[in-house]
Every structure is written in structure tokens, then in C-alpha cells.
Amino acid sequence: MMNNPLNKPGSFQDYLHIQSADGMDYQLEIAGMGARTYAFVIDWHIRLLLAISWVAICGVAFFNWEELRNVFKPGHPGYTGLILILPTLLIYFLYHPVLEILMAGRTPGKRMTGVRLVDLQGHTPGIGALLLRNVFRLIDSLPGFYFLGLVAVAFTGKHQRIGDLAAGLVLVYDNVDKTHSLQQISTLTLHSRLSGDDQTLLLDLLKRWDELASERRILFATQFLSRIGRDIPEASDKQTQEQALKRALKSLLGEP
Amino acid sequence: MQQLNNQSQALSHWLNARKSQWESLENTLKPTASRRAQEISDARQLLSGYRALLSDLSLSRRVNGKAMITRYLENLFLKAHEEIYRPANHPLARLIDLYHWEIPRLMRELKTAIFSAFALFALGIAAGWWLIGSYPDLIGLLASPKMIDHVQKGELWTDGLLNVAPSSVLSLSIAANNITVTLFAFGLGAFYGVGTLYIIGFNGFMLGGIFAFTAAYQLDGRLFAFIIGHGVVELSVIIIAGAMGLQLGEALIRPGARNRLQAFQETSISAGKVLLAVTPFLIFAGLIEGFVSPDQAFNLPQRAVIGCCSGMIFWLILLFGVPGKSRQQ
Numbered sequence: 001m002m003n004n005p006l007n008k009p010g011s012f013q014d015y016l017h018i019q020s021a022d023g024m025d026y027q028l029e030i031a032g033m034g035a036r037t038y039a040f041v042i043d044w045h046i047r048l049l050l051a052i053s054w055v056a057i058c059g060v061a062f063f064n065w066e067e068l069r070n071v072f073k074p075g076h077p078g079y080t081g082l083i084l085i086l087p088t089l090l091i092y093f094l095y096h097p098v099l100e101i102l103m104a105g106r107t108p109g110k111r112m113t114g115v116r117l118v119d120l121q122g123h124t125p126g127i128g129a130l131l132l133r134n135v136f137r138l139i140d141s142l143p144g145f146y147f148l149g150l151v152a153v154a155f156t157g158k159h160q161r162i163g164d165l166a167a168g169l170v171l172v173y174d175n176v177d178k179t180h181s182l183q184q185i186s187t188l189t190l191h192s193r194l195s196g197d198d199q200t201l202l203l204d205l206l207k208r209w210d211e212l213a214s215e216r217r218i219l220f221a222t223q224f225l226s227r228i229g230r231d232i233p234e235a236s237d238k239q240t241q242e243q244a245l246k247r248a249l250k251s252l253l254g255e256p
Numbered sequence: 257m258q259q260l261n262n263q264s265q266a267l268s269h270w271l272n273a274r275k276s277q278w279e280s281l282e283n284t285l286k287p288t289a290s291r292r293a294q295e296i297s298d299a300r301q302l303l304s305g306y307r308a309l310l311s312d313l314s315l316s317r318r319v320n321g322k323a324m325i326t327r328y329l330e331n332l333f334l335k336a337h338e339e340i341y342r343p344a345n346h347p348l349a350r351l352i353d354l355y356h357w358e359i360p361r362l363m364r365e366l367k368t369a370i371f372s373a374f375a376l377f378a379l380g381i382a383a384g385w386w387l388i389g390s391y392p393d394l395i396g397l398l399a400s401p402k403m404i405d406h407v408q409k410g411e412l413w414t415d416g417l418l419n420v421a422p423s424s425v426l427s428l429s430i431a432a433n434n435i436t437v438t439l440f441a442f443g444l445g446a447f448y449g450v451g452t453l454y455i456i457g458f459n460g461f462m463l464g465g466i467f468a469f470t471a472a473y474q475l476d477g478r479l480f481a482f483i484i485g486h487g488v489v490e491l492s493v494i495i496i497a498g499a500m501g502l503q504l505g506e507a508l509i510r511p512g513a514r515n516r517l518q519a520f521q522e523t524s525i526s527a528g529k530v531l532l533a534v535t536p537f538l539i540f541a542g543l544i545e546g547f548v549s550p551d552q553a554f555n556l557p558q559r560a561v562i563g564c565c566s567g568m569i570f571w572l573i574l575l576f577g578v579p580g581k582s583r584q585q
Binding site: 020022024026082085086089121122123124126128129132135136138139162165166167168182185186189190194195196197199200203 | 267268271275278279282310313314320321322323324325326327328330333334337338341342343347424425428432436439440442443444446517520521524525528529531532
């Protein structure tokens with residue numbers, strides 16, 4: 001009972017609670033306004049860059065400056081506009097629906113943010129639901145800067161914009177952890193008495209160890225060890241202390 | 257201490273015994289090049305792995321709490337659950353079903369809303385005609401000064417349309433504009449139908465007003481000749497989108513036995529199907545408007561035949577469906 005994550009107090013609205021047909025209950029953490037906006041901003045930059053790149057590359061490759069200036073002028077061949085404008089508009093306006101369908105509820109921005117769209121059963125949404133969600137983008141973006149959508153996200157229990165409400169979709173955090181192998185997880189389970197969150201923190205810290213600056217390594221490792229009530233190894237110089245801290249962390253994994 | 261050792265040994269034994277099965281289940285769930293290639297044996301393996309996983313996950317939740325192994329098993333469970341319970345994916349068959357029986361059924365459900373949207377549109381036309389016919393100075397509310405200037409000189413603003421942009425670009429921009437108007441007519445229904453009432457009423461009002469204004473300069477016949485080729489399909493789609501918007505508004509105002517969210521979702525999903533079905537016709541109407549309507553080579557009877565035929569095909573498909581064999585049969 002105590003360990004059942006579904007009974008976590010005060011967090012009801014931030015989780016999508018699902019009970020499967022087999023009686024197994026599970027939950028997915030719902031992404032809030034911050035994650036949603038961050039993903040959108042990344043996607044907006046990507047699609048804008050793609051659209052501009054298309055115009056620039058095609059403009060240079062197929063047309064001269066005079067032709068480009070006359071694209072919209074009378075008597076100009078229609079294919080110029082078709083080659084230049086149609087793909088640009090398609091890239092810009094179909095970016096979200098097409099990529100969400102191809103990437104199973106994700107876009108590059110959502111992937112970078114670590115979120116994905118699911119239906120109310122926690123499954124990858126169907127094509128119809130994704131298209132419908134994008135139809136309502138017109139309404140969500142009214143009167144400008146996605147104001148209505150953001151208001152809906154702020155005031156709905158599952159942080160859904162109007163398009164999500166219509167299509168029955170929820171934006172959740174993608175918990176699929178591809179960086180930790182089953183071997184690592186098993187070792188950790190067998191040799192560690194740490195809580196789930198601490199286990200994740202430990203693995204993340206060790207994974208990022210080489211990327212961190214020396215002061216950060218020492219700071220994070222010291223903070224982590226004090227948090228779990230372990231002794232902090234002392235050393236005369238920085239390098240030796242770093243090595244001692246790394247050994248102490250690895251010992252928690254059951255590794256030498 | 258002895259008890260702790262025993263627990264640890266049991267955990268170790270359990271993990272070692274189950275690990276290979278989880279790995280095997282994970283490999284089964286990996287997306288393959290062709291789903292069709294999956295054999296019945298794979299499906300059986302998936303089902304038996306799934307059942308074992310359910311019990312492993314329950315055990316892990318009880319013993320390990322929220323440890324990483326539980327999270328790993330939860331993720332595996334989610335993937336397996338989705339693989340087993342997701343509906344079969346046959347896009348072509350679903351598209352055939354859509355045009356064969358789903359759209360006629362949805363259109364029957366939309367009947368009252370379509371009549372209401374049409375009545376509103378007609379009322380808008382009549383109001384626009386009366387207002388501009390009675391007070392021609394008010395045309396400035398509906399038309400740009402350039403358009404007014406053209407009409408006052410005895411010519412339509414559409415006369416030189418092909419000199420402004422090539423047909424292909426024109427078709428494209430017209431189709432994009434029509435799709436936007438259609439989506440707005442439907443989507444604004446989310447404001448309890450008020451947005452849709454405005455879009456449909458205002459579009460009718462504009463059409464009536466512009467006709468009244470051109471009639472004062474004896475240009476209404478030419479305007480009719482311009483519109484008839486593409487207008488039947490285009491206006492039909494806008495009225496249907498308006499009907500869907502009204503339905504959406506009604507679902508929010510009078511959800512019936514369902515709650516508002518359920519009513520909104522169900523109506524949106526039905527309307528989404530109709531929108532998907534009518535979009536190709538809007539593109540087709542855009543092509544007519546870009547290539548036929550501004551081209552003086554087509555005379556009125558030719559345009560009328562194009563307009564009536566395209567309209568008839570559109571309504572026949574929507575009301576009675578495309579003949580063929582669907583999965584329902």
C-alpha cells in the first residue's frame with residue numbers, strides 16, 4: 001500500500017491513471033505547460049529553418065534572382081511558385097501532423113523534451129486523433145501566441161489544450177529509459193538498497209560523470225552521498241577526492 | 257541478518273530466472289520491418305510473455321516498490337499492452353469504409369444541423385442583399401476600395417485574375433483559403449456554436465451584399481458565371497462544416513446523458529471524419545476556381561455543367577457513399 005505509486009498524495013492531477021483490461025493499474029506522468037511550450041519552441045525553430053532552407057536551396061539551385069523577384073508577377077510560369085511556395089507551406093503547416101503520425105505521437109521537439117502524445121489508455125494515438133488534434137490548432141492559437149491553448153492547458157486537470165480534449169489525447173513524459181541496460185538495472189536491484197529515485201539519480205550521475213566539470217562532480221557526488229546518509233570520503237587533492245567519490249558511488253551499484 | 261540474506265538470494269534467483277524472458281519479450285516488441293511477417297508463434301510468445309510480465313510486475317511493485325526494476329517492467333508492460341490491444345491498422349480499408357458507409361451515416365445524423373446551417377446562410381444572403389440594395393454606401397463594410405472601384409468602372413475584380421497570378425498558384429491559394437474557412441467554420445463551434453453562427457452568417461451576408469452591389473451595375477450575371485463552376489462544391493462544404501460546428505456547439509450546450517467533455521469528444525471525432533472526407537473536394541473546387549472560373553474561354557453553360565456535375569457527384573457520394581465492398585459486409 002505504501003509503495004503503490006497510485007496512492008501518492010497531492011499528485012493526482014499530474015498523472016494519467018489507467019487500469020488495463022487485465023486489472024493492472026499504471027500511471028503516466030502528465031507534461032505541464034513548461035514542457036509543452038519548450039517542445040513547441042524547438043519544433044517551431046526546426047520547421048522555420050526547414051522552410052527557409054527549402055526556399056534558399058531551391059532558389060539558388062533552380063532560379064536566378066530576376067526569376068525569384070517575379071514569382072508573383074503576371075505572366076510568370078506557375079511552376080516557379082509551385083516549386084518554391086508549395087513545399088515551403090507544406091513543410092510549415094504539415095510539420096506537426098505528419099511528424100506526429102510518423103513518430104508515433106512525437107516530434108523532434110517533443111523527443112528532445114522527453115514527452116509524447118498518448119490516448120487516454122496510454123497507447124500511441126491513431127492517425128485520426130492526431131489529425132483532429134491538429135485541426136484544433138487553429139482554435140488553440142487564437143487570438144495569438146496560442147493563448148486559448150495555454151489557458152486550456154493551465155485550467156484542465158490533464159493539462160490538455162482544446163485539440164487534445166477533442167481528440168482525447170494527453171501529453172505525457174516519455175519514461176522509456178534506453179540508456180540503462182537490463183544488466184545495470186538488475187545489478188542495482190540486487191546490490192542496492194536505494195529508493196527508485198535515488199537509483200535513477202545515481203545512474204544518471206555516473207553516466208554524466210565524464211561530461212561534468214571537476215567541481216560539479218565533487219559537489220553532486222558529495223550531495224548525493226549525504227542525501228543517502230553515506231560517509232563522504234576525504235582526500236588531500238581534488239583528483240584523489242574525485243576518484244574516491246566515484247568509487248563510493250560505484251560501490252552502491254555493486255561494482256568494484 | 258539471515259532473513260536479509262535469504263531475501264537477497266530469492267531476489268537474485270528471481271531476477272536471473274526472469275531476465276532472459278524479459279529480454280525475449282523486449283525483442284518481440286521491437287518494431288520489425290514488416291508486421292505481416294510475424295507468425296502465430298510470435299503472437300503466442302507475446303501473449304505468454306505478457307501474462308508472465310503481469311505477475312512479475314505485481315511482485316516487483318510489492319517487493320521493490322518504485323525501484324528501477326519496477327520502472328523497467330512497467331515500461332515493458334506498457335509496450336506489450338499496446339501491442340496486444342491496439343486495433344488492427346488497415347488505412348486503405350478504413351478509407352473505403354469511410355466513403356462507403358460511415359459518411360452517409362454521419363450525414364444522416366447531421367441532417368438537421370445541415371438544414372439549420374443552410375437556412376442561416378440563406379438568411380445571411382437575403383440580409384446582405386437587402387442591406388446593400390437599400391443602402392449601397394455600406395458596401396465599404398464588405399468590399400475593398402479596389403473591388404468597389406473595379407465594379408464602378410463596369411468590370412469585375414475577377415476579370416484579370418489570371419493576369420495577377422498563374423492558375424496553379426491561384427488554385428493553391430484558393431484551396432488553402434477554403435480549407436482554412438472550413439476548419440474555422442467547424443472549429444469555432446467550440447465556442448458553444450457562436451463562432452460558427454458568425455462565420456456562416458457573415459459569409460452569406462457578404463455573398464448577398466456583393467451580389468446586390470454588382471447587380472446595381474448589371475454585373476451580377478458575370479459574377480454568377482464566375483461563381484457557378486466552383487461555388488456549388490465550395491459553398492456546400494462550408495455549409496457542411498458549419499453544420500458540424502453547430503453540432504459541436506449543441507454538444508456543449510446540451511450534452512444529454514454524456515458529460516460535456518465526452519459529448520465534445522464524440523462530436524469532434526465524427527466531425528473529423530466528415531472533414532477528412534470533404535477535404536479532397538475542396539482541393540478539387542480550388543482547381544476549378546483556379547483553372548476554369550477566371551478563364552474567359554469557358555462560357556456560362558459550360559461552367560454551369562461543371563458546377564452542377566461536381567456538386568451532384570459531391571452530394572451523391574456524401575449522402576449515399578461510394579459503391580464498393582466494405583469490411584462491414
